[in-house]
Amino acid sequence: MGEFIYFTEEQKERANAVSIADILQKEHEEVERSGNEWRWKRHKSVTFRGNNWYRHSQQIGSHAIDFMQEFFGMTYPEAVTYLLNGETGQAAHRSRQDTPAQTAKKEKNVLIPPEKNDTMKRVYAYLMQKRHISREILSFFAKQGTLYESAGHHNAVFAGVDKEGNIRHIHKKGTCSDGRSFRMNGDGSDACYGFGHAGKGNRLYVFEAPIDLLSFLTLYPKGWQENSYITLNGVAEHAMLQMLKDYPYLDTAVLCLDHDPAGIEACGRLAEILTQNGYKKIQILRPACKDWNEDLKNLHGEEAAPAQEHPKIAECGVWISILKPVAESVDAKYATKQYICRYYQEIYNALKKGREKKHLEEAFDEAGMLLVSVLVRCMEKEGKALGKAADTAQILDNLQKRYRPHQDKGNFHTRIRNMQKAFSETMEVFDTKDLSLKENKELLVKKCMGLTMECIRAHIFVAVDYQEPVMGQEQGERDTQAPETAAQNERGMALCSQ
Numbered sequence: 001m002g003e004f005i006y007f008t009e010e011q012k013e014r015a016n017a018v019s020i021a022d023i024l025q026k027e028h029e030e031v032e033r034s035g036n037e038w039r040w041k042r043h044k045s046v047t048f049r050g051n052n053w054y055r056h057s058q059q060i061g062s063h064a065i066d067f068m069q070e071f072f073g074m075t076y077p078e079a080v081t082y083l084l085n086g087e088t089g090q091a092a093h094r095s096r097q098d099t100p101a102q103t104a105k106k107e108k109n110v111l112i113p114p115e116k117n118d119t120m121k122r123v124y125a126y127l128m129q130k131r132h133i134s135r136e137i138l139s140f141f142a143k144q145g146t147l148y149e150s151a152g153h154h155n156a157v158f159a160g161v162d163k164e165g166n167i168r169h170i171h172k173k174g175t176c177s178d179g180r181s182f183r184m185n186g187d188g189s190d191a192c193y194g195f196g197h198a199g200k201g202n203r204l205y206v207f208e209a210p211i212d213l214l215s216f217l218t219l220y221p222k223g224w225q226e227n228s229y230i231t232l233n234g235v236a237e238h239a240m241l242q243m244l245k246d247y248p249y250l251d252t253a254v255l256c257l258d259h260d261p262a263g264i265e266a267c268g269r270l271a272e273i274l275t276q277n278g279y280k281k282i283q284i285l286r287p288a289c290k291d292w293n294e295d296l297k298n299l300h301g302e303e304a305a306p307a308q309e310h311p312k313i314a315e316c317g318v319w320i321s322i323l324k325p326v327a328e329s330v331d332a333k334y335a336t337k338q339y340i341c342r343y344y345q346e347i348y349n350a351l352k353k354g355r356e357k358k359h360l361e362e363a364f365d366e367a368g369m370l371l372v373s374v375l376v377r378c379m380e381k382e383g384k385a386l387g388k389a390a391d392t393a394q395i396l397d398n399l400q401k402r403y404r405p406h407q408d409k410g411n412f413h414t415r416i417r418n419m420q421k422a423f424s425e426t427m428e429v430f431d432t433k434d435l436s437l438k439e440n441k442e443l444l445v446k447k448c449m450g451l452t453m454e455c456i457r458a459h460i461f462v463a464v465d466y467q468e469p470v471m472g473q474e475q476g477e478r479d480t481q482a483p484e485t486a487a488q489n490e491r492g493m494a495l496c497s498q
Contacts, residue, residue, distance in 0.1 A: 015064060020049075185233055364455065375448045
């Protein structure tokens with residue numbers, strides 16, 4: 001039996017929509033301006049804009065998934081999972097007979113931990129002097145055998161073990177101090193295990209990397225051995241879930257990921273996964289600087305990388321504050337199907353004018369703001385009929401709290417499809433349900449909330465992510481848009497005139 005990873009079309013679309021600039025920033029690569037585009041300093045022939053890249057030396061180009069495969073040597077599943085911040089596809093099985101080469105590859109991927117060096121001088125020197133980690137903390141893990149120095153390359157080796165103490169994962173970190181230190185997972189490592197510690201208490205602290213964990217323990221050493229800790233070696237959930245499965249007394253997860261956009265999104269996604277697996281006690285703990293080791297550096301008087309708030313969350317807060325007085329000024333008599341359709345139609349009319357940013361701002365910021373206002377007033381009106389006293393400001397505050405940037409992915413066509421679906425579902429309630437019934441009033445509030453969130457996401461997309469198409473690209477995108485998608489959009493907008 002063979003196995004392959006299946007990703008949905010929506011997952012592939014979200015992965016391909018990731019901007020190349022975000023990828024290179026995450027990988028600490030330098031870029032420079034090149035006319036209307038950007039150029040990758042390490043690969044001078046590569047230019048990019050948004051999620052599009054082009055390698056001039058070979059005359060090839062594409063989007064984010066191909067970028068990860070071309071330049072970072074990832075397989076297709078690895079690339080998609082990376083771009084989705086650890087979100088995985090579904091494993092599927094198919095019958096086939098392995099070729100000799102495939103059999104050899106499987107045998108090659110047996111985990112073989114690196115040979116231990118006679119001393120740990122380089123590892124101690126690097127982690128204590130460069131990273132400011134406590135000797136006592138390092139000695140604890142060294143005695144456990146989960147931290148050692150490799151012979152030959154003198155890397156720091158962090159071992160992840162199973163419940164029986166067998167090594168199942170190896171993460172290697174270079175001990176050079178040149179700012180571009182080597183790091184990688186060992187061949188054959190099982191992603192379900194990571195460097196960590198199992199205590200007797202009920203709390204599990206979750207980190208991206210071993211140095212984050214060690215830095216946290218150095219900062220907060222009091223009684224640390226009572227708790228449990230795990231590193232994900234990224235942001236995938238597998239090691240966290242395995243730890244919770246192996247130690248059933250763990251009932252509280254504390255997510256301690258980086259204080260940057262990727263870490264914030266990963267926290268949201270991991271919290272959802274925990275909830276889906278029945279864990280209700282979830283906390284998020286963020287460092288004051290970008291990560292826990294930067295906090296340590298700051299404590300020792302060194303320049304530290306600052307925390308980075310998520311631009312989409314910030315934009316959501318700004319726009320909600322602008323929306324409040326507008327929505328409050330709208331008379332409740334306009335909270336009807338007629339006016340929802342009217343402003344939805346105005347969004348469509350603005351989009352028909354073109355794809356320049358000014359057209360999208362007219363659609364999503366002007367008509368969109370009016371649409372949100374009548375939707376919120378509609379929710380307020382139906383809520384009062386249900387005995388709920390939430391006013392317009394409270395409803396918008398609730399919507400702001402519901403916004404999750406890790407759920408907000410996709411390109412322009414994704415926004416239109418999502419908005420169309422939410423609008424159609426709202427119209428269906430108006431047209432087919434008896435709104436005098438409590439359950440139908442509750443359903444209408446739910447659908448209005450869904451359409452309102454799509455409007456908010458559309459505004460954030462224009463404000464934060466949108467890249468205007470280059471000359472000739474707009475028509476090309478229209479020509480290549482799936483016929484069924486275009487037809488759905490036309491049919492949906494036609495609902496407004498019914």
